[in-house]
Amino acid sequence: MNSGARAQKEDGHMHEMGITSGILASAVEAAQAEGATHINSVTVSIGDLTEIVEDALQFAWEALTPDTMAEGGVLIVVHVPPKSRCVQCGEEFEHDKWNMLCPKCDSFLVEPITGHELRIDSLDVD
Numbered sequence: 001m002n003s004g005a006r007a008q009k010e011d012g013h014m015h016e017m018g019i020t021s022g023i024l025a026s027a028v029e030a031a032q033a034e035g036a037t038h039i040n041s042v043t044v045s046i047g048d049l050t051e052i053v054e055d056a057l058q059f060a061w062e063a064l065t066p067d068t069m070a071e072g073g074v075l076i077v078v079h080v081p082p083k084s085r086c087v088q089c090g091e092e093f094e095h096d097k098w099n100m101l102c103p104k105c106d107s108f109l110v111e112p113i114t115g116h117e118l119r120i121d122s123l124d125v126d
């Protein structure tokens, strides 16, 4: 029973493992392009509408960075709150994952502005 639960948890990390692997590869490429030898930190923006779990990203970072330029470096995650624009009245508003109604006119015809981010904001390298 315990091993089953553990396997499930590892499966749950697979998505973030791939994302972190991509972040790390991009960071290493950018650092190398600058002639750097070590990555001290990588700052990423993650929209709150994504299903990405920060703990899982950190877990993957710890697992993937040894023996890379980012060994001992830090992954800094900036959460971006979801924001949308109402198609009916043009109101821009922040909201949570579940409630996207326009606060001004109650329309549900809204288009997302932020919340789906997944990008590297900055690198700190030596």
Ligand SMILES: [Zn+2]
Residues within 6 Å of the ligand: 086, 087, 088, 089, 090, 091, 102, 103, 104, 105, 106, 107
């Ligand atoms: Zn509206």
